[in-house]
Amino acid sequence: MDLNLNPNIDDPDGFYKELIDSQRRMNDTEAAMMNCKLVLILANHIGDREVIRSALRMAGGRL
Amino acid sequence: MLKTYTHPRFSYKQSPEQKAGEILRHKLVIIGAGPVGLAAALDAANQGLPCVILDDNDTVSMGSRAVCYAKRTLEVLDRLGVGERMAAKGVNWKLGKVFFKDALSYQFDLLPEADNKMPAMINLQQYYLEEYMVEAISRKQQVDLRWKHKITALEQKDGYVALTVETPDGVFTMEADWVLACDGANSSVRNMVGAQWAGQAFQDRFLIADVIMSAEYPPERWFWFDPPFHPNQSVLLHRQPDDVWRIDFQLGWDCDAAEEKKPESIIPRVRAMLGDDRPFELEWASVYQFACRRIDNFRYGRVIFAGDSAHQVSPFGARGANSGVQDTDNLMWKLKLVVDGDASEALIDSYHEERAFAADDNILNSTRSTDFITPKTPSSRLYRDAVLRLAHECPFARRLVNSGRLSMPTPYANSSLNTPDEEPFPGGVAPGTNAADAPVRVHDQDAWFLNQTGRGFTVLSFGPVPAEYVAFGRVQAKVLEVGKDIEDVSGHLAIRYGADPGTTYLIRPDQYIAARWKRFDKAKISRALARAMAS
Ligand SMILES: Cc1cc2nc3c(=O)[nH]c(=O)nc-3n(C[C@H](O)[C@H](O)[C@H](O)COP(=O)(O)OP(=O)(O)OC[C@H]3O[C@@H](n4cnc5c(N)ncnc54)[C@H](O)[C@@H]3O)c2cc1C
Numbered sequence: 159m160d161l162n163l164n165p166n167i168d169d170p171d172g173f174y175k176e177l178i179d180s181q182r183r184m185n186d187t188e189a190a191m192m193n194c195k196l197v198l199i200l201a202n203h204i205g206d207r208e209v210i211r212s213a214l215r216m217a218g219g220r221l
Numbered sequence: 222m223l224k225t226y227t228h229p230r231f232s233y234k235q236s237p238e239q240k241a242g243e244i245l246r247h248k249l250v251i252i253g254a255g256p257v258g259l260a261a262a263l264d265a266a267n268q269g270l271p272c273v274i275l276d277d278n279d280t281v282s283m284g285s286r287a288v289c290y291a292k293r294t295l296e297v298l299d300r301l302g303v304g305e306r307m308a309a310k311g312v313n314w315k316l317g318k319v320f321f322k323d324a325l326s327y328q329f330d331l332l333p334e335a336d337n338k339m340p341a342m343i344n345l346q347q348y349y350l351e352e353y354m355v356e357a358i359s360r361k362q363q364v365d366l367r368w369k370h371k372i373t374a375l376e377q378k379d380g381y382v383a384l385t386v387e388t389p390d391g392v393f394t395m396e397a398d399w400v401l402a403c404d405g406a407n408s409s410v411r412n413m414v415g416a417q418w419a420g421q422a423f424q425d426r427f428l429i430a431d432v433i434m435s436a437e438y439p440p441e442r443w444f445w446f447d448p449p450f451h452p453n454q455s456v457l458l459h460r461q462p463d464d465v466w467r468i469d470f471q472l473g474w475d476c477d478a479a480e481e482k483k484p485e486s487i488i489p490r491v492r493a494m495l496g497d498d499r500p501f502e503l504e505w506a507s508v509y510q511f512a513c514r515r516i517d518n519f520r521y522g523r524v525i526f527a528g529d530s531a532h533q534v535s536p537f538g539a540r541g542a543n544s545g546v547q548d549t550d551n552l553m554w555k556l557k558l559v560v561d562g563d564a565s566e567a568l569i570d571s572y573h574e575e576r577a578f579a580a581d582d583n584i585l586n587s588t589r590s591t592d593f594i595t596p597k598t599p600s601s602r603l604y605r606d607a608v609l610r611l612a613h614e615c616p617f618a619r620r621l622v623n624s625g626r627l628s629m630p631t632p633y634a635n636s637s638l639n640t641p642d643e644e645p646f647p648g649g650v651a652p653g654t655n656a657a658d659a660p661v662r663v664h665d666q667d668a669w670f671l672n673q674t675g676r677g678f679t680v681l682s683f684g685p686v687p688a689e690y691v692a693f694g695r696v697q698a699k700v701l702e703v704g705k706d707i708e709d710v711s712g713h714l715a716i717r718y719g720a721d722p723g724t725t726y727l728i729r730p731d732q733y734i735a736a737r738w739k740r741f742d743k744a745k746i747s748r749a750l751a752r753a754m755a756s
Pocket residue numbers: 252253254255256257258275276277278282285286287288289290347370371372373403404405406408409410429509527528529530536539540541542543544545
């Protein structure tokens with residue numbers, strides 16, 4: 159499967175708010191830790207190494 | 222001076238050749254009597270290859286070195302005659318616990334397969350292993366072990382090697398058809414042949430302490446990340462025989478190594494870790510920086526490298542001595558065939574092919590563990606801590622926690638010595654993999670399968686075979702017929718080898734599988750035998 163970069167989430171504004179809200183009360187350190195956990199949890203959920211590799215490249219600005 | 226162990230002092234004797242001022246040509250000279258050189262000498266004797274082994278010292282390993290020996294190594298040592306003694310003296314363990322801060326994060330079980338002669342892992346001080354091997358060597362007439370013999374120069378000649386050796390009686394010259402350099406991580410032989418030695422040293426330091434105490438902790442491996450008694454660093458605890466406990470304290474790169482080595486620095490660390498006032502005594506302590514490095518080629522002409530002189534790993538994973546012993550396991554039968562003229566030197570080159578591959582595997586695993594234990598950047602530290610925090614609740618994160626992936630034999634999956642399967646072979650042991658053990662009966666006595674192999678090539682056949690051996694040239698593979706030569710009373714052998722009636726395996730002298738078939742076919746076995754000898 160290819161990395162999906164097209165819209166795939168219903169209610170994008172709602173999702174974005176939920177994401178931001180989840181860290182509203184956190185300081186930088188706590189938020190950084192949460193982001194790491196989130197990446198790990200989502201990467202495990204995706205599982206497909208090819209998809210994860212493409213996402214890593216995309217996020218790192220190397221696509 | 223150690224309190225629980227007295228180092229034997231082996232006596233130096235001037236050799237007749239030095240005394241006579243005579244230059245002798247030896248078939249094989251092994252440099253270094255550490256675990257790897259000693260294993261090589263024992264193996265050479267078993268193969269019927271006479272050798273001289275030289276060591277610049279006159280005793281066994283000093284200080285805190287190898288502790289953990291893995292099953293495959295114990296099987297090799299058993300073939301060399303010291304495995305049972307190791308297993309009897311060592312602390313047998315299978316459970317590893319990883320703690321994060323003050324809570325158990327997860328635990329792993331080495332899950333040893335039942336009905337194997339050797340346990341999954343034992344802990345034993347390195348000096349015992351060396352002492353047992355020196356004793357075994359004293360019973361081998363073909364091994365000439367010489368203490369206080371230091372190699373100071375080496376020259377490759379046409380078809381042999383000239384060695385300059387320094388002893389308390391001065392300097393003399395020896396010649397050798399083959400030289401095996403087992404002179405450790407700081408090998409000077411490596412420089413003498415101009416070999417490259419590349420890799421990386423990790424920017425961290427570890428205090429390795431051996432402590433004597435009586436404690437009722439179970440025989441398990443305990444690893445802490447960031448424990449309250451040693452914040453921000455890791456700690457590893459291992460139980461050894463004689464009430465000696467190995468404790469590794471991570472110190473960080475900025476520590477003052479000289480200060481940390483002092484008892485007044487060490488004792489409070491151990492005291493904090495124990496958390497009570499039980500008595501303990503310090504047996505030995507050193508501060509190490511670890512590194513992973515590999516020689517570019519395991520063979521330089523007639524000089525061959527094995528053990529730490531060929532590859533160095535950080536100790537998380539216990540892959541140093543374990544893989545060094547497996548180097549000699551791979552090499553010695555090949556050397557014997559070449560020395561006897563039964564195989565060409567291409568067989569020696571397959572030693573580099575197979576063992577450099579294994580060394581790369583060990584270095585990869587050891588580097589990954591060290592990168593987890595000593596994260597290189599703030600962001601990798603954050604990911605490491607995130608993994609540890611998730612591990613408690615999320616099974617997936619436990620698999621990411623890396624406190625050392627313990628030594629496993631590397632399969633030579635794509636070795637040029639393997640004959641690939643010609644038809645699908647579900648289960649069993651694939652070519653390039655070490656042979657599985659199983660309980661069997663031989664002459665109506667309980668025995669172990671692996672003990673029936675390892676002296677030359679073996680043909681294992683699960684069906685009647687119209688032959689006692691299969692040959693290529695002068696080399697014979699002895700047939701072991703299940704039901705005739707060995708009884709598979711419990712059925713384990715057939716299961717582990719995925720066997721149907723007629724299934725046949727060709728097993729190398731180092732107990733690795735060279736080839737396998739559904740039926741016994743003498744011509745095919747003979748061709749596979751040739752291939753396993755690089756012919
Ligand atoms: C803290 C620590 C923990 C470890 N834990 C483990 C573990 O749990 N499991 C494991 O498998 N491994 C472990 N290791 C690694 C293990 O100790 C080494 O891999 C092992 O000792 C290598 O054996 P060797 O024979 O190749 O070299 P060495 O043991 O270094 O022996 C080399 C020998 O050569 C001799 N020599 C050197 N130069 C010359 C010369 N010019 N002439 C003559 N003789 C010479 C030396 O005196 C020495 O006797 C650990 C290491 C350390 C430091």
